[in-house]
Structures are given as structure tokens and as C-alpha cells.
Amino acid sequence: MPFTLSWRTWIALAVVGVVASILAVRISSNLIPAASPVPVVVIDPGHGGPDPGAIGSNGLYEKNINLSIALILATLLRQKQLTVYLTRSGDQAPSPPPFQTLRDLRHRVLLSRRWRATVFVSIHTNSEPTRTVQGPIVYYRSNSDASLSLAANISRELSQLNGRVTLPRPIRQLVLTEAGVPAINVEVGFLTHPLDQSRLVNSTYQTQIAQAISLGILQYFHGDP
Numbered sequence: 001m002p003f004t005l006s007w008r009t010w011i012a013l014a015v016v017g018v019v020a021s022i023l024a025v026r027i028s029s030n031l032i033p034a035a036s037p038v039p040v041v042v043i044d045p046g047h048g049g050p051d052p053g054a055i056g057s058n059g060l061y062e063k064n065i066n067l068s069i070a071l072i073l074a075t076l077l078r079q080k081q082l083t084v085y086l087t088r089s090g091d092q093a094p095s096p097p098p099f100q101t102l103r104d105l106r107h108r109v110l111l112s113r114r115w116r117a118t119v120f121v122s123i124h125t126n127s128e129p130t131r132t133v134q135g136p137i138v139y140y141r142s143n144s145d146a147s148l149s150l151a152a153n154i155s156r157e158l159s160q161l162n163g164r165v166t167l168p169r170p171i172r173q174l175v176l177t178e179a180g181v182p183a184i185n186v187e188v189g190f191l192t193h194p195l196d197q198s199r200l201v202n203s204t205y206q207t208q209i210a211q212a213i214s215l216g217i218l219q220y221f222h223g224d225p
């Protein structure tokens, strides 16, 4: 007897087939990992090479403190599986010679854009003439809520380390304004203050500063306000 199916059976099989294929698509799409772009943190250690930045009374160069903390910060963030680029990783200006300040700053922005930064984090050390002001201050790109949020997270962590609350401050700085992404400048302390000066050369303190910045960045990516 030939194998035949009634029209009802054909319809039932067709319905089952459609349902099965819908389920198959759903299951397979669940197996495809959701797009999870890894954040790209561009760390920009201020100055470098022919540009020492601020110089402490003991002959300490700002550029060296910025670099030390930036390198520790890069290691900490990479340990958390973030993609990290540094505009410089040694004692040189990021821009090709001859050195010119404005061109060097623009080159840092160019690198950040080339690397498709998610956030841009400059590291600097402060100075001021009265020699009485101390502690870290986080500056953020003016009129950027995301930059403020990033700065607030880092400020909170630095305040815990420093024992005093210093609120983030808006600033119009070329590298921050032109970065095109949430951008901050962490001034890690004052080279002109005796206590800061002595702490900023201490590798343990440098690591604590880098840890505070790293925690703030991670909290920002986790959506903390």
C-alpha cells in the first residue's frame, strides 16, 4: 500500500515544521554571544621627552611621575580585560620631532581617535605658587555629563585614599575637548606641596593612586553614577 498522508496530516506537519524552525532560530541565536565590545581606555601620561612639565623643588620632573602612575594603571586595567593604549610608554613626546607643544597635544588626540577610545584619561601632576595646596583633583571635559560621571567615580576613590573630598572640576583643555569621548585629566597631586612631593615618588603611593583611578574607571563602565 503506498504511503499517503491526508491533507490534515500535511497541514499538521507543516505547522510542526514552522514551529520547529522558529525554535531552532531562537536556540541558535541564544548560542551566539551577545555583542560585548571591550572598552578601550586611552591613557595619556602628560609631557615627556623634551617637555618635563612641572619641576619640583628637589628637581623632580612631572613627566616621570605621570608615566610611572600611567604604566601601573595600564597594568591594572589590562588585568581586568580592558583594552588599554598609552600615548607614550617611555620618556618621549608622542609626536614626531621637532617638539612643539600644540602639535604634541594634537597628536595625542589623533592617537586616541585612531585607537577608537571609549574614554580618554590624561595623567598630570599639579603645581601652584603658594606651595600650600595638596591632593589629587580630577578635571573633566566641560559640558560632558559622561566625562563628569567618569571623573566623579575616580574622585570618590581618590578621596578615600587621600582622606579629603575634592569634587571634580570642569575644564576646557585641548586634549579633553577634542578627544570626542568622555575625557578627564587626573592631576595626581601637587609637586609644589612637600607632602605630595614626597608621596608621589613613593612606588606604594603611586600604586594606590593608580588603583583608585582604575576602580573609578571600572565603576564608570559598570554604570555607577
Ligand SMILES: [Zn+2]
Binding pocket: 046, 047, 053, 054, 062, 124, 125
Ligand atoms: Zn602637566
